[in-house]
Amino acid sequence: MEYNESEFLIETLVPQDELIISRTDLKGNITYANDTFAQISGYKMGELIGKPHNVVRHPDMPKCVFKEIWDTLQEKKQWKGIVKNLRKDTGYYWVHATISGVYKDNELVEYKSIRTPITYEEKLKYQKLYDEHRNRDKENIRSIIYN
Numbered sequence: 001m002e003y004n005e006s007e008f009l010i011e012t013l014v015p016q017d018e019l020i021i022s023r024t025d026l027k028g029n030i031t032y033a034n035d036t037f038a039q040i041s042g043y044k045m046g047e048l049i050g051k052p053h054n055v056v057r058h059p060d061m062p063k064c065v066f067k068e069i070w071d072t073l074q075e076k077k078q079w080k081g082i083v084k085n086l087r088k089d090t091g092y093y094w095v096h097a098t099i100s101g102v103y104k105d106n107e108l109v110e111y112k113s114i115r116t117p118i119t120y121e122e123k124l125k126y127q128k129l130y131d132e133h134r135n136r137d138k139e140n141i142r143s144i145i146y147n
C-alpha cells in the first residue's frame with residue numbers, strides 16, 4: 001500500500017463522550033461496528049463488516065502488541081492497552097482499547113473491543129515505546145520524506 005505522506009501525518013481526535021465499538025468473529029473479521037468507529041476510521045459501515053480487523057492496523061504498531069492481544073484472548077483473558085490505528089485516508093487516531101470475549105451459553109462466540117481516547121502525554125509515551133519495539137525487533141522504521 002502506498003501512503004500519501006501528508007495525510008499520513010494528520011491525527012483524528014477521538015471524542016471524550018463516545019465509545020468506539022467493534023466485534024469480530026474468532027478469526028478477527030469484523031462482524032459489528034458502531035457509527036463512531038466508522039466515523040473515526042473514515043470508512044462506511046458497509047466497508048467494515050466482514051473485513052479483517054487489521055484494516056485499521058497502523059504501520060507504527062509493533063507486531064508484539066498484536067501477539068500479546070491474541071495470546072491474552074486465547075487464555076480467555078481481557079486485554080487492555082493503547083493502540084494507534086490507521087484511517088482509510090491514512091491519517092491516524094490513538095485509543096485505549098479493552099478487548100475481550102463475547103460468550104453465549106458459556107461458549108466463546110466472538111470478540112469485542114471498546115475504545116476511549118487517551119491523553120497527549122500517553123500518545124507521546126506510546127509513540128516512543130512502539131518506535132523502540134519496532135527498532136528492537138527490526139520491523140519497519142518510521143520515516144518521513146519531505147520533497
Ligand SMILES: Cc1cc2nc3c(=O)[nH]c(=O)nc-3n(C[C@H](O)[C@H](O)[C@H](O)COP(=O)(O)O)c2cc1C
Nearest residue numbers: 023024028053054056057058066085099111112113
Ligand atoms: C475485537 C478485536 C479488536 C481489534 N481491534 C484492533 C484495532 O483496533 N486495531 C488493530 O490494529 N488491530 C486490532 N485487532 C487485532 C487485529 O485482529 C490484528 O491482529 C492486528 O491488526 C494485526 O494484524 P495481523 O494480525 O494481520 O498482523 C483487534 C482484534 C480483535 C479480536
